[in-house]
Amino acid sequence: MGEVLFFFAGAGAIGGALGVIWATNPFYSVLSLVFHLLSLAALFLLLQAQFVAAAQVIVYAGAVMVLYVFVVAYVGGASVALTATRGARVLAVLFAAALAAELFIAVLGSGLQAVKTEGAVLTAQYGTPAHIGELLLTKFLLAFEVASFLLLIGAVGAVLLARRRGGLPDEERRRVSFYDVVRPGYTGTMAEGVGTAYHHEARPRS
Amino acid sequence: VSIGWFLAVSVVVFCIGAIGVLTRRNPLVVLLCLELMLNAGNLALIGFSRMWGNGDGQVFALVVMVVAACEVSVGLGVVVAMYRRRLPIDVDELRELQG
Numbered sequence: 470m471g472e473v474l475f476f477f478a479g480a481g482a483i484g485g486a487l488g489v490i491w492a493t494n495p496f497y498s499v500l501s502l503v504f505h506l507l508s509l510a511a512l513f514l515l516l517q518a519q520f521v522a523a524a525q526v527i528v529y530a531g532a533v534m535v536l537y538v539f540v541v542a543y544v545g546g547a548s549v550a551l552t553a554t555r556g557a558r559v560l561a562v563l564f565a566a567a568l569a570a571e572l573f574i575a576v577l578g579s580g581l582q583a584v585k586t587e588g589a590v591l592t593a594q595y596g597t598p599a600h601i602g603e604l605l606l607t608k609f610l611l612a613f614e615v616a617s618f619l620l621l622i623g624a625v626g627a628v629l630l631a632r633r634r635g636g637l638p639d640e641e642r643r644r645v646s647f648y649d650v651v652r653p654g655y656t657g658t659m660a661e662g663v664g665t666a667y668h669h670e671a672r673p674r675s
Numbered sequence: 676v677s678i679g680w681f682l683a684v685s686v687v688v689f690c691i692g693a694i695g696v697l698t699r700r701n702p703l704v705v706l707l708c709l710e711l712m713l714n715a716g717n718l719a720l721i722g723f724s725r726m727w728g729n730g731d732g733q734v735f736a737l738v739v740m741v742v743a744a745c746e747v748s749v750g751l752g753v754v755v756a757m758y759r760r761r762l763p764i765d766v767d768e769l770r771e772l773q774g
Binding site: 471472475479482483486487489490495498499502505506509512513515516517518520521524525528529532533536537540541543544557558560561562564565566568569572573576577581583584585586587588589590591592595596600601604605608609612616619620622623624626627628629630631633 | 677678679680681682684685686687689692693694695698699703704707708710711714717718719725726727728729730733736737738742743744746747748753754755756758759764
């Protein structure tokens with residue numbers, strides 16, 4: 470049973486990865502990556518990592534891929550299906566083949582005897598959310614805090630990079646709601662945060 | 676299934692991702708291929724975690740996922756900013772970083 474599941478999930482993971490680099494339309498690359506991530510979640514389940522598998526499906530295949538689909542739809546994927554020149558492609562494949570040989574030697578030819586087994590004997594709570602949560606809040610507390618801070622920086626950076634500079638076009642600017650007049654300036658809308666608000670130019674700061 | 680097979684899958688996926696990063700010129704696809712490489716690393720981490728029978732590798736994998744999410748959000752922000760400024764969406768054309 471495990472072997473059959475591993476075969477299908479592994480083939481799905483590799484096939485999805487190949488689809489990502491072969492598809493000429495970025496939209497199909499994204500869909501292929503979703504398939505790859507779901508297969509990878511199945512592999513994680515075979516390795517008894519239930520919590521990470523669930524996080525993989527929810528965070529990656531859910532949230533991150535939706536972000537990708539939105540950006541591909543916004544930028545318009547089909548017009549930029551570019552690949553490198555032929556010489557560069559051959560060089561890249563040669564480099565990857567060398568890398569694969571090196572990694573196979575490093576991983577499978579290592580002295581680790583346990584690589585050839587199915588792994589250590591597990592406790593009952595291995596890989597459960599309780600186990601991971603306890604590790605995150607005791608042994609890896611610093612890593613946990615740094616990761617959360619990194620997420621905050623990432624969110625701020627994404628908003629700063631993708632914001633609209635130079636305000637809205639004139640037509641949209643004239644659409645002023647009642648609250649824009651009643652509310653004192655700079656009391657916190659998202660539009661003010663990224664510098665596209667009505668208050669920004671039209672009213673003096675008071 | 677022995678741990679070695681999982682590691683072999685992870686090696687193959689990592690190399691496919693490396694080919695993609697080196698050959699594709701669309702930054703969106705380059706980011707997708709970076710995701711492939713990070714996920715291959717995750718699979719290896721979880722495989723080794725299973726090999727040792729403790730959960731440390733799974734925590735590492737979660738941290739890798741956090742880093743990947745940050746990388747994606749900032750990278751896609753850069754792509755959107757490039758698109759807004761009418762720059763070509765092509766990593767070979769963008770040789771200089773300027774404000």
